[in-house]
Amino acid sequence: MTEIIVVTSGKGGVGKTTTSASLACGLARTGKRVAVIDFDIGLRNLDLIMGCERRVVYDFVNVINGDCTLKQALIKDKRIDTLFVLAASQTRDKDALTAEGVRKVLDELIADGFDFILCDSPAGIEKGAHLAMYYADRAVVVVNPEVSSVRDSDRILGLLASKTERAEKGGTKVREHLLLTRYSPTRVAAGEMLSIADVKDILGLDVIGVIPESPQVLSASNAGTPVIMMDESDAAAAYGDAVARLLGDESLPMRFIDEPKKGFFARVFGG
Amino acid sequence: MKKAAAATPASVIDLRFGQVGLLQVRLREVDAPAIKAELAARIASAPQFFQHTGVCLDLSALEHPPEVATLRGIVEAIRLAGMITVGVSDASPTADQLAPALDLPVLAGFRQLSRPPAQLVRAAKAAAQPAPEAVSEPEPEIAPPPPTSGLVHTQPVRSGQRVYARERDLIVTAAVGAGAEVMADGCVHVYGTLRGRAMAGVRGDTNARLFCQEFRAELVAIAGVFRVFETLPEELAGHPVQAWLEGEALRFSRFGV
Ligand SMILES: Nc1ncnc2c1ncn2[C@@H]1O[C@H](COP(=O)(O)OP(=O)(O)OP(=O)(O)O)[C@@H](O)[C@H]1O
Ligand SMILES: [Mg+2]
Numbered sequence: 353m354t355e356i357i358v359v360t361s362g363k364g365g366v367g368k369t370t371t372s373a374s375l376a377c378g379l380a381r382t383g384k385r386v387a388v389i390d391f392d393i394g395l396r397n398l399d400l401i402m403g404c405e406r407r408v409v410y411d412f413v414n415v416i417n418g419d420c421t422l423k424q425a426l427i428k429d430k431r432i433d434t435l436f437v438l439a440a441s442q443t444r445d446k447d448a449l450t451a452e453g454v455r456k457v458l459d460e461l462i463a464d465g466f467d468f469i470l471c472d473s474p475a476g477i478e479k480g481a482h483l484a485m486y487y488a489d490r491a492v493v494v495v496n497p498e499v500s501s502v503r504d505s506d507r508i509l510g511l512l513a514s515k516t517e518r519a520e521k522g523g524t525k526v527r528e529h530l531l532l533t534r535y536s537p538t539r540v541a542a543g544e545m546l547s548i549a550d551v552k553d554i555l556g557l558d559v560i561g562v563i564p565e566s567p568q569v570l571s572a573s574n575a576g577t578p579v580i581m582m583d584e585s586d587a588a589a590a591y592g593d594a595v596a597r598l599l600g601d602e603s604l605p606m607r608f609i610d611e612p613k614k615g616f617f618a619r620v621f622g623g
Numbered sequence: 624m625k626k627a628a629a630a631t632p633a634s635v636i637d638l639r640f641g642q643v644g645l646l647q648v649r650l651r652e653v654d655a656p657a658i659k660a661e662l663a664a665r666i667a668s669a670p671q672f673f674q675h676t677g678v679c680l681d682l683s684a685l686e687h688p689p690e691v692a693t694l695r696g697i698v699e700a701i702r703l704a705g706m707i708t709v710g711v712s713d714a715s716p717t718a719d720q721l722a723p724a725l726d727l728p729v730l731a732g733f734r735q736l737s738r739p740p741a742q743l744v745r746a747a748k749a750a751a752q753p754a755p756e757a758v759s760e761p762e763p764e765i766a767p768p769p770p771t772s773g774l775v776h777t778q779p780v781r782s783g784q785r786v787y788a789r790e791r792d793l794i795v796t797a798a799v800g801a802g803a804e805v806m807a808d809g810c811v812h813v814y815g816t817l818r819g820r821a822m823a824g825v826r827g828d829t830n831a832r833l834f835c836q837e838f839r840a841e842l843v844a845i846a847g848v849f850r851v852f853e854t855l856p857e858e859l860a861g862h863p864v865q866a867w868l869e870g871e872a873l874r875f876s877r878f879g880v
Contacts, residue, residue: 503782503800503802504782506782506800506801506802506803507781507782507783507802509779509781510780510783510784510800510803511781511783513778513781514784553816554798554800554816554818555800556779556797556798556815
């Protein structure tokens, strides 16, 4: 059974691509066969974060248009051999995607026996975002602890409940998960950001992971390494926990959600 | 076939008298600059709500019938406020003369017009015949009576979504998000947090009320009388609240105090 998971948010720049890359790596590390697809046509990003930008020959739109086979376009990850990337086209626009085209590619991946297909959605609620979520079985809604991001996520949750194939055919609904990222316990304590409880309360959903704000995310993406692969990073550990919860482990407690305790010197000198 | 005017397979339009959202502007004065200023101020509180909205002019509160030229000035003032005048309400006896001079239709009370024709037929037949016989003979064309229980909505109403209960109450057993809209011809009940907009009595029922478990609404309207909440009054915010109409005034109260 293949599971199609969309990583979406409504608002731009909240961490969808960072999340797609890390979840894909995390799932593949457990031995699952994983394909991660960049739906952000014209603003190709995922290949950079995955560190395979120089190996992109064919892209998602090429496969849809029949310029190449799916096998030719799938880029095999150098670190994990059950992980594959399908890059977005940088030169086309979002109109190059069609529902039939997307369906065809997904069907081929399913027939090939992939366990998970991750769809990295573009921002917004237009065609690209719509097609990224349309065939999803599950959705990871990425949200930052601020009012505008939460509002956009609410909008996206409404679309997941009405504008997906599952919703239109009246089958079981898309399973929705919240992933709170760029979380800063210090700023939450200072009242500058919404708390986990606020976000849960407004959106009425449980949180599958809380990723702390971390400078390692930027250095990881500059190095072309999904942050989950960085040892000794809080963000990596938090993404690891989210992967475990995605695979059904409900017992893990949330980590990195409390204000860091200040050491003696920090307390004395105001750290 | 329950369509108002049954379409043949080849037809390119459907004809039906339906319910449309129009803003009723009842004139108390015919002072165009004053109307313009007041519209601008009231719209500023909820600009998207009014942008390109159709307006029905109601002249019934004016003591003397206005001049056509004056009315033209008012239509222009409404246009400058970003809205479009689409008709004159039949509530005033002079509407029939003034509307054609402005090139506008007279809009009749929506309640009767929007009722399906079959029901009108049934009502007329019932009036014309002694009741028992009329009831024993089934009428194939009769539309089913409107449901008496409310429309129950158990999913969260998300930003951008709209749920409407026609000819009955709406009961939402989940949260209504900011930017979402819940509407009913009857009462609106929200057993969750109301962060979006709630409109009760949307077809003019002034007895309709709003009830909600946790009040954080952006806008509340009853029978067209509305209030925008730019900031929530402290005595209401987060509490169980009901709203109702008292004459022309919208009232709010907290439960359990
Ligand atoms: N946990 C984090 N801590 C610090 N920075 C982060 C974190 N997560 C993401 N970022 C930064 O936020 C920016 C946006 O991230 P990303 O590209 O993943 O977002 P996106 O939602 O895919 O954006 P778009 O809507 O443009 O596709 C990047 O600069 C990334 O490094
Ligand atoms: Mg992205």
